[in-house]
Amino acid sequence: MDVSFVAREQSRLLGELSSFLAIPSVSALPVHAADCRRAAEWLRDELLVLGCPTVELIEGQGHPVVWAEGPEVPGRPTLLIYGHYDVQPPDPLDEWISPPFEPTVREGRLYARGAADDKGQVFCLLKAYEATLDADRRPPLNIHFIFEGEEESGGSVIADLLRAEPERTRADAALVCDMSYYAPGWPAVYTALRGLCYAEISVRTAERDLHSGSYGGVAPNALETLVRILAGLKKRSGEIRIPKLYKAIEPPADEELTSWRRLPFDKDAFLREETTGRALTGLKEYSIFERVWALPTFEIHGIKGGFVGDGAKTVIPAQATAKVSLRLVPGQVYAKVGKQLERAVAALAPKWADVQVTLLHGGDAVRVDVSHPAFAVLDEAFASVTGRPAVRVRSGGSIPIIPELGLAGAPVLLTGIGLPDDGLHSPNEKLDLAQLWSGIEIFGRFFELFAAKGGAAGDPAAAAPEPAMSLPLVPPA
Secondary structure, three states: OOOOHHHHHHHHHHHHHHHHHOOOOEOOOHHHHHHHHHHHHHHHHHHHHOOOOEEEEEOOOOOOEEEEEOOOOOOOOEEEEEEEOOEOOOOOHHHOOOOOOOOEEEOOEEEOOOOOOOHHHHHHHHHHHHHOOOOOOOOOOEEEEEEEOOOOOOOOHHHHHHHHOHHHHOOOEEEEEOOEOOEOOEOEEEEEEOEEEEEEEEEEOOOOOEEHHHHOOOOOOHHHHHHHHHHHOEOOOOOEOOOOOOOOOOOOOHHHHHHHHOOOOOHHHHHHHHHOOOOOOOOOOOOHHHHHHOOOEEEEEEEEEOOOOOOOOOEEOOEEEEEEEEEEOOOOOHHHHHHHHHHHHHHHOOOOOEEEEEEEEEEOOEEOOOOOHHHHHHHHHHHHHHOOOOEEEEEOOOOOOHHHHOOOOOOEEEEOOEOOOOOOOOOOOEEEHHHHHHHHHHHHHHHHHHHHHOOOOOOHHHHOOEOOOOOOOOOOO
């Protein structure tokens, strides 16, 4: 690749990324549907500038998928690159130091919603591709791009597309750059992702809000009823009180647990710099790694109902809703967990309240076999730039489309250039620019190495991500 590319083009690259980040492509909010399309069109235009002869927006019942194919390079392997252009809502806005869609550089960090998740990482791959183009604007290997606009909101456009046209996943490897380093200077490859079950729990206790002076003490309160149901779903210890939820869990193997214990870890720094709280919670008999990588969670994301404006209004709420999610681990299936949640809520609901669970979106947990030779090539690329191959870790997060990316048998490489303190989904999300610049070099190097060493995809039955696959682990360097 052109080793002077980043130093020469840094100002231009920062401007281009800032224009991408300035688009408020919040997929969960209908008011931003046009912005999501603008982000898709930004990618389409960028891919055309990069010389891709095939570029299209694929429509569906939601935000479009961007598909592109680089120039054909006969005799070279094919790499499928995935990413997403949608972002999380920026709330709470008053906690942002600079506006979420006005990208701002402070102390070598670029702050904006989507800076790390995932626009900045998508941009990193696009610029790595640009840096490897030869004098005739040809890449060193065949590269196909697929970018979706519903990863953060659970849409189905990309899943519907790949299930209808699995040939689009036919490649020698699929690369997903939507993750982070384990720690500064410690690149990572991910061997498992937790799944997700996202739902709303709604309660109605009366036809209308009531005066708390006239009816307080006799009229049921929807917010109180909802809070009691939520409290019944999870003990103070962190144990989730959904019957049979834990039975399906496939625990980590002993060698995997041993490899986690070898990872450098500073509990105080984790508390101070990442969770930013005053204590760590959850099932204390398990390690922090087990709690965030190998055990399910139940979280409450928001509650609405009653009066929340300024001043006072003494009403007994008739209706209340909570947004909740469970993170699932290998062995747990989204559809089954959803039914378990519905039954648990029904058992906790009082007879005089109308209680409903609405499943919004989710996906199964995923394990990835990291024994394919493509992972060794990625290790070589990381080592050539950072001096260290990638450590094997799990992620507590979810990327629902991962199983579909392996439909045709391509190994799925889950990695990224973020850092643990990037503030994903939080105010003041950021991307360290040093990570971006080195990431361009890392993935440019990977493209060149994979072009020479990629080889054919393995047996589809062995290479595709599957919920119950064993994990060959490599201890950290």
